[in-house]
Amino acid sequence: MRILGIDPGLQCTGFGVIDAEGGNLHYVASGTIQTDPKDRGLLPARLKVLFEGITEVISRYQPDASACEIVFVNVDAQATLKLGQARGACLTALVMGGLPVAEYTALQLKKAVVGYGHATKPQMQEMVKRLLKLPGLPGKDAADALGLAIVHAQVSRTTLAMGGELQARAHAAYKGGRSY
Numbered sequence: 001m002r003i004l005g006i007d008p009g010l011q012c013t014g015f016g017v018i019d020a021e022g023g024n025l026h027y028v029a030s031g032t033i034q035t036d037p038k039d040r041g042l043l044p045a046r047l048k049v050l051f052e053g054i055t056e057v058i059s060r061y062q063p064d065a066s067a068c069e070i071v072f073v074n075v076d077a078q079a080t081l082k083l084g085q086a087r088g089a090c091l092t093a094l095v096m097g098g099l100p101v102a103e104y105t106a107l108q109l110k111k112a113v114v115g116y117g118h119a120t121k122p123q124m125q126e127m128v129k130r131l132l133k134l135p136g137l138p139g140k141d142a143a144d145a146l147g148l149a150i151v152h153a154q155v156s157r158t159t160l161a162m163g164g165e166l167q168a169r170a171h172a173a174y175k176g177g178r179s180y
């Protein structure tokens with residue numbers, strides 16, 4: 001199964017593509033899609049860049065599935081809204097590309113890849129490098145995207161081994177007053 005991981009951001013969106021064959025993971029590609037922060041007043045144009053960038057990645061690498069990070073609520077409401085819009089552009093591109101989309105929080109990502117839910121960016125980069133046997137450290141955003149693809153490969157393998165099917169999780173569900 002070829003999996004595309006997306007780490008959404010308005011200024012820099014990371015992507016990572018891996019092939020998962022049983023328990024073996026193989027690096028395919030990774031990188032970033034960048035928008036110009038000088039274009040602050042041109043939010044729709046920046047969202048278009050993200051949408052077109054994800055669409056191009058899908059066209060080039062032909063993934064079978066995708067995984068995207070769930071946005072966390074930030075102290076700065078405007079930054080959170082903009083990040084949510086960037087994530088929406090990415091999700092729309094994935095769905096328009098015909099891909100099933102799995103969603104994972106940053107805590108789930110870090111815990112699954114590093115073993116610690118509050119791992120630092122350098123720790124994520126190092127573990128992704130080791131898991132995919134890369135010659136060097138991937139960039140921070142690309143490492144998170146590759147990590148999302150790795151997590152999805154693990155979840156998919158485990159779920160299928162148990163005889164189940166992957167099902168979409170209810171988004172924005174609340175438990176004890178907090179979103180998860």
